[in-house]
Amino acid sequence: MTKKKSILTEKSISFLEKYLNNASPTGYESEGQKIWMDYLKPYVDTFITDNYGTAVGVINPNAEFKVVIEGHADEISWYVNYITDNGLIYVIRNGGSDHQIAPSKRVNIHTKKGIVKGIFGWPAIHTRLKGKEETPKLENIFIDVGCTTKEEVEKLGVHVGCVITYPDEFFILNKKNFVCRALDNRMGGFMIAEVARLLKENKVKLPFGLYITNSVQEEIGLRGAEMITQTIKPNVAIVTDVCHDTTTPMIDKKKEGETKCGDGPVISYAPAIQNNLRELIINTAEKNKIPFQRLASSRSTGTDTDAFAYSNGGVPSALISLALRYMHTTVEMVSKDDVENVIKLIYESIQVINPKKGFSYFD
Secondary structure (H helix, E strand, O other): OOOOOOOOOHHHHHHHHHHHHOOOEOOOOHHHHHHHHHHHHHHOOEEEEOOOOOEEEEEOOOOOOEEEEEEEOOEOEEEEEEEOOOOEEEEEEEOOOOHHHOOOOEEEEEEOOEEEEEEEEOOOHHHHOOOOOOOOOOOOOEEEOOOOOHHHHHHOOOOOOOEEEOOOOOEEEOOOEEEEOOHHHHHHHHHHHHHHHHHHHOOOOOOOEEEEEEEOOHHHOOHHHHHHHHHHOOOEEEEEEEEEOOOOOOOOHHHHOOOOOOOOOEEEEOOOOOHHHHHHHHHHHHHOOOOOEEEEOOOOOOOHHHHHHOOOOOOOEEEEEEEEEOOOOOOEEEEHHHHHHHHHHHHHHHOOOOOOOOOOOOO
């Protein structure tokens, strides 16, 4: 049996590693966006950027009909909130950062003087066992930067409002799984960039403008997508983000549904999902023998899909997700095969979009 050739190249993986290892906290995505744009530059005609850092690579910028493929560029993080007199730092969230994973983690505090290293301290087990066991919560986790006074901390350049990230870096687990912090959702930015690469390398000519969109500030309420959709005014949007692998312990499939790493792209059902566009994607998957899974949402998808769908009088939108284990931890994990299949599904789907036909239910 011959092994299927990967669509990912050594250059692709090198870019992915560099892109993921760079910190890109919500509100501070610009350095990561520069890395992304540098990789994408050979595959697009021009770029659009906005005042908050969303970046868009455009193919056929003069075309009237506009199709967006989108991921988001930001990662969860913390802010310095309070510095005690004896030099300890208390934090607040920037996005959905998980207080339970914080104790004993190393951190990078971003200052004008550069990175200041720190650690989330935690009382030793010996001391905790003498009283009532406390669990980590926002009120009791703290960062130690090796100082004993507030003044010493401030001399390092640390002040209230400095953003804090984890330094955990990319690796491949068992040759078939990508692991890193912030796969949610810089894998999306990576996958749409790979779609652009494949279009260029395969000399595909599209009958519309393609807007490869890497939005900022998704983690605090879809804000970057809300802004850029007003700038682009797309006719169609296909969003890619992550969803949960629900097959690991302590997840109730009756509540969360069943989606699994390695079983293919996840196609969503929700009020924001335009049915005809979703069916085009499903038909494309079936025609090209791309495995896929289904996921139902209730009121909203919780992704940038909602921002695009409900903008500009209503934009036909769909969501193709990547099943991910351990979301909002430093060891988020996805299947390499799923990554390739999401890329293939977006690549094939956009090629069957007909700008003359549209997606109305009433034609």
